[in-house]
Amino acid sequence: MNDSQWARYEVFEQERASAPHRNAGSVHASDAEMAxxxxxxVFVRRPNCFSxxxxxxxxxxxxxxxxxxxxDWYTAPAADAPRETYLVFNKKGQPARETFVExxxxxxxxxxxxxLRVALETFPTQDVFVWWVAPERRVLKSEQADAASMFAPAxxxxxxxxxxxxxEPIMRELKSAQGMLxxxxxxxxxx
Amino acid sequence: xxxxxxxxxxxxxxxxxxLLGHRNSEWAGHAPILEEDIAFANLALDxxxxxxxxxxxxxxxxxxxxxxxxxxxxxxxxxxIQLVELPKGDWAFSxxxxxxFDAYENVLxxxxxxxxxxxxxxxxxxxxxxxxxxxxxTAHWVKRLGLGAAESHRRMTAALNELWAYALQxxxxxxxxxxxxxxxxxxxxxxxxxxxENQVGAxxxxxxxxxxxxxxxxxxxxxxxxxxxxxxxxEMQEVARSEVYGVEW
Numbered sequence: 046m047n048d049s050q051w052a053r054y055e056v057f058e059q060e061r062a063s064a065p066h067r068n069a070g071s072v073h074a075s076d077a078e079m080a081x082x083x084x085x086x087v088f089v090r091r092p093n094c095f096s097x098x099x100x101x102x103x104x105x106x107x108x109x110x111x112x113x114x115x116x117d118w119y120t121a122p123a124a125d126a127p128r129e130t131y132l133v134f135n136k137k138g139q140p141a142r143e144t145f146v147e148x149x150x151x152x153x154x155x156x157x158x159x160x161l162r163v164a165l166e167t168f169p170t171q172d173v174f175v176w177w178v179a180p181e182r183r184v185l186k187s188e189q190a191d192a193a194s195m196f197a198p199a200x201x202x203x204x205x206x207x208x209x210x211x212x213e214p215i216m217r218e219l220k221s222a223q224g225m226l227x228x229x230x231x232x233x234x235x236x
Numbered sequence: 237x238x239x240x241x242x243x244x245x246x247x248x249x250x251x252x253x254x255l256l257g258h259r260n261s262e263w264a265g266h267a268p269i270l271e272e273d274i275a276f277a278n279l280a281l282d283x284x285x286x287x288x289x290x291x292x293x294x295x296x297x298x299x300x301x302x303x304x305x306x307x308x309x310x311x312x313x314x315x316x317i318q319l320v321e322l323p324k325g326d327w328a329f330s331x332x333x334x335x336x337f338d339a340y341e342n343v344l345x346x347x348x349x350x351x352x353x354x355x356x357x358x359x360x361x362x363x364x365x366x367x368x369x370x371x372x373x374t375a376h377w378v379k380r381l382g383l384g385a386a387e388s389h390r391r392m393t394a395a396l397n398e399l400w401a402y403a404l405q406x407x408x409x410x411x412x413x414x415x416x417x418x419x420x421x422x423x424x425x426x427x428x429x430x431x432x433e434n435q436v437g438a439x440x441x442x443x444x445x446x447x448x449x450x451x452x453x454x455x456x457x458x459x460x461x462x463x464x465x466x467x468x469x470x471e472m473q474e475v476a477r478s479e480v481y482g483v484e485w
Contacts, residue, residue, distance in 0.1 A: 073270075073271060074271065078376060079376060079380075082275065082373050085369075086274050087271055194365040194366065194369040198365055198366050
C-alpha cells in the first residue's frame with residue numbers, strides 16, 4: 046500500500062429505526078472495530094443515531110447508472126457457486142442538497158457483479174444514479190446492546206448543535222452596547 | 237455525615253478528571269491520524285464534563301463555585317493523583333494512561349451508582365455510559381499497540397514501566413475516608429484495586445505487555461505533586477488570573 050493512511054471504510058448511519066441507513070461519509074482505520082468507533086466519534090454528532098454500519102471501501106462494488114447501461118461489467122456465475130447475502134444501496138436523484146447513498150435491501154448472490162444484477166431485477170431502478178453492493182459479512186454493524194454507550198451520550202450534547210450558539214443576537218447586543226450598530230443592523234420589530 | 241470529608245473526596249474525583257481531560261486536549265491537532273484526533277478530543281471533552289459534574293456537587297457541599305475552585309486554587313491545594321498531571325508523552329503513553337484510568341473509572345462507577353448518597357449515585361450514572369465507551373476505545377488501542385510492531389511494543393513497554401506505580405495511587409485513599417466507606421458512600425479502595433488489577437492484568441497480558449513488579453504507589457498523598465502540575469496550572473489559569481483579560485471572569 047502506497048498510501049500512508051489506513052484503509053478507508055464507508056460509514057452508514059441510521060437516525061431512527063424507521064429510517065434507512067444513509068452513507069454519512071468515510072473514515073480511515075486500522076480495522077473494522079476501530080472504524081466503527083471512529084465513525085461514532087466523527088459522524089454521530091447531531092445527535093440522533095440508532096444504528097451504525099461500516100464496510101471497507103475495498104469491499105464495495107459500485108457502478109453508476111451509465112456504467113450499468115454499458116453491459117460490459119457482468120458475467121453469470123456458475124450455477125453451483127455458493128450464494129451469500131449482499132447489502133444493496135443506491136442514490137436516487139441529484140438535487141442540490143442532501144442526497145445520500147441509502148440502504149434499499151438485500152439480495153443473495155455469488156459475486157459482486159452478480160449481486161448488482163440481482164439488485165437491478167429486485168429494486169426499482171428509476172432515477173437511480175449510483176448503485177453500491179457489499180457482502181454482508183464484510184459489514185460491521187453496531188450492537189443494539191451498546192446503544193447506551195455508543196449513541197445515547199450524543200443526545201445530551203446540545204453544544205454540538207449550531208443552534209446552541211446564538212451568535213447574531215450576541216453580536217448585536219455587543220455592538221449595541223458599544224454604540225456600534227448602524228441602521229441596517231439595529232433590531233426591528235420583525236426580528 | 238461530615239460534608240467536609242465528602243467534599244474533599246468529591247474534589248479529588250473532580251481534579252483527576254479535569255487534569256486528565258486537560259492533558260488529553262493537548263493532543264488536539266497532533267494526534268497520529270485525523271479520526272483519532274477527533275475521537276480523543278471527544279474523550280477529553282467527556283472528562284471535562286465529568287469533572288464539571290463533580291465540581292457542581294462540590295459547590296453544593298461547600299458553596300465554592302467551580303470556576304473559583306479550578307482557576308484560583310494553587311497546585312498545593314489540588315487533590316489529583318500524580319498520574320494525571322504528567323505531560324502527555326508519546327501516543328503510547330497517553331493511550332495507556334487513559335486506559336488505566338478508564339478501567340479504574342469503570343470499576344469505580346459500577347460501585348458509585350449504588351452509593352448511599354443520591355447525588356453521588358446520580359453523577360456516577362451519568363458518567364457511566366461514556367466511560368464504558370472510553371474503555372472500549374482505549375483498550376483496543378492498548379492491544380493494537382502492544383501486539384502491533386516492534387516499535388509500538390517497545391513504546392508501550394516503556395510507557396507501562398513508567399505509568400504502573402503512578403496508577404497504583406488511584407487506590408490510595410484520602411485520609412479518614414474510611415468513614416465514607418463505612419457509610420456506603422464510597423467503595424472500599426482495596427476491593428477496587430483487586431477488581432482493577434484482575435481486569436487490567438488480563439488485558440495487558442493479552443496485549444503482550446508484562447505487568448511491572450512495583451507494588452507501592454509513587455505517591456501516597458494526593459497533596460503531593462510534581463513540578464508538572466504547577467507548570468500545567470500556570471498555563472491553564474493564566475487568562476482567568478490575568479488583570480487584563482480575567483476581569484469579567
